[in-house]
Amino acid sequence: MQSVRVELGERSYDVVVGSGLLRDIGRQLSELTSFRRCALVVDQAIATTHGEAVRRALAASGFTVCEASFFASEENKNLHALEEICRTLLARDTARNTPLIALGGGITGDTAGFASAVYQRGTPFVQVPTTLLAMVDSSVGGKVAVNLDGSKNMIGAFHQPKRVLIDIDTLATLDSRELRCGLAECLKHGIIGDADLFSWTRERLPRLAALDPGSVQELVARNVAFKAAVVARDETEQGERALLNLGHTFGHAIEGCGGATRYKHGEAVAIGIAAATHFAVSRKLCAPEVLTEIESTFVAAGLPVRLELAATDSELIAEMYKDKKTKQQNLTLIVPRKIGECTMLRGVADAEVVRSWEYVRRADLTSNEG
Numbered sequence: 537m538q539s540v541r542v543e544l545g546e547r548s549y550d551v552v553v554g555s556g557l558l559r560d561i562g563r564q565l566s567e568l569t570s571f572r573r574c575a576l577v578v579d580q581a582i583a584t585t586h587g588e589a590v591r592r593a594l595a596a597s598g599f600t601v602c603e604a605s606f607f608a609s610e611e612n613k614n615l616h617a618l619e620e621i622c623r624t625l626l627a628r629d630t631a632r633n634t635p636l637i638a639l640g641g642g643i644t645g646d647t648a649g650f651a652s653a654v655y656q657r658g659t660p661f662v663q664v665p666t667t668l669l670a671m672v673d674s675s676v677g678g679k680v681a682v683n684l685d686g687s688k689n690m691i692g693a694f695h696q697p698k699r700v701l702i703d704i705d706t707l708a709t710l711d712s713r714e715l716r717c718g719l720a721e722c723l724k725h726g727i728i729g730d731a732d733l734f735s736w737t738r739e740r741l742p743r744l745a746a747l748d749p750g751s752v753q754e755l756v757a758r759n760v761a762f763k764a765a766v767v768a769r770d771e772t773e774q775g776e777r778a779l780l781n782l783g784h785t786f787g788h789a790i791e792g793c794g795g796a797t798r799y800k801h802g803e804a805v806a807i808g809i810a811a812a813t814h815f816a817v818s819r820k821l822c823a824p825e826v827l828t829e830i831e832s833t834f835v836a837a838g839l840p841v842r843l844e845l846a847a848t849d850s851e852l853i854a855e856m857y858k859d860k861k862t863k864q865q866n867l868t869l870i871v872p873r874k875i876g877e878c879t880m881l882r883g884v885a886d887a888e889v890v891r892s893w894e895y896v897r898r899a900d901l902t903s904n905e906g
């Protein structure tokens with residue numbers, strides 16, 4: 537078992553990473569509260585598997601549980617689902633000091649976390665992520681939100697958890713495509729600020745795909761530590777934290793233009809990172825070899841770097857303007873300078889962005905010309 541501290545003054549918390557932690561949840565929660573009531577929001581898809589393990593562990597530690605089941609999908613990550621969770625909490629007389637546990641992937645964590653942020657103006661929150669993507673990214677850092685009218689994470693808050701419990705055993709039942717999506721976020725962290733993490737991950741791809749426990753635990757702990765350090769320096773995204781959105785302006789546009797049915801989030805982000813890197817190469821901010829290295833690593837991880845989507849470039853660009861980094865109609869992009877260093881570009885021209893969309897639509901994988 538390893539513990540990574542997210543240093544945020546009086547809101548600091550531990551992210552505990554290890555094997556068998558679902559069974560330990562009653563003891564972990566007892567360290568955070570002297571009350572014997574808690575709320576549990578669980579993704580329906582795992583309600584009878586991991587949900588049952590958590591229920592049993594909580595009951596064994598004497599907890600009474602108010603449970604809300606949640607159908608985790610991007611469409612259901614909305615204000616209605618938020619209201620339903622809050623209604624369930626209210627119907628069971630859930631008090632403000634009752635901890636709320638989110639059990640599931642990023643969509644469950646974001647929606648349940650937002651309910652925890654707003655129910656009675658805020659309740660203690662515990663994240664128990666069960667997907668690699670949620671473990672290394674969304675469960676750490678306190679961003680909670682729901683979508684509005686097709687725009688991702690438009691209504692939300694910063695609500696830091698009191699603890700994050702990561703049981704790497706839950707990855708054994710995770711779909712391999714979901715696992716690859718988590719790897720996309722790990723490789724993203726390496727590109728943003730840790731070249732050693734990038735090459736370590738690339739070298740261990742076969743062991744990670746085979747879920748070698750030592751490699752998986754190290755992967756999760758290293759990525760949590762990377763994210764924790766960024767969040768500690770810039771909790772509310774005044775600067776550096778925005779770099780974590782590498783590939784997301786292109787990626788969200790793919791998802792928003794009908795790509796969400798074809799691509800999962802991590803896959804859209806992988807294509808988005810290829811597009812953003814192409815953009816950096818065409819501006820001569822980054823060597824063409826970096827683009828080749830990023831693409832070949834993503835391909836080795838089983839991730840797409842080419843876009844197959846009927847949407848036009850203008851539709852994709854219109855969607856990019858919905859990005860939360862866009863200020864006063866100035867399109868903002870995060871782009872790599874090299875593996876381990878990224879930068880933010882403000883006010884980029886649509887015509888330049890079109891060239892990067894055209895690049896990722898190409899069929900070949902070898903070209904890296906700007």
Ligand code: GLY
Pocket residue numbers: 673674676677679777780781
């Ligand atoms: N997923 C990006 C962030 O937490 O800032």
